[in-house]
Amino acid sequence: MSIGWVVLIAIAALLLGGVGGFFIARKYMEDYLQKNPPVNEDVLRMMMMQMGQKPSEKKIRQMMQNMKNQNQKK
Template identity: 70%
Template sequence: MLYVLVGILALAAGVALGFFIARKYMMDYLKKNPPINEQMLRMMMMQMGQKPSQKKINQMMSQMNKQFDKK
């Protein structure tokens, strides 16, 4: 009975620890390698028929960074 309880507690602790380590790793990875960069944003705007100015791209990137930092 005691071995089963210890096993269940160890499994729960391992799952929780693994989740938090994986979450921290992914947050650091996304901060270093953002999913959308300026070049991608420029290409998306051109495909939508807009002529992207550097000011507009900078505004959109700063908004995206603020949104990412909130999470």
């Protein structure tokens, strides 16, 4: 087998592995986000109630804004 064939097979394997890895990672992230949805106002409200606090709309909006600001800084 010549060196050209070895290089061709190696490049083909890398391309197939990259494409396959992309689709596997995409499927994994879709499943993860479906099982663990991002935090929203309802989740914050429920967490505050579980901690024994009475959530007001002002507190909920402040916490959501703080979380958005932290995500933008990253």
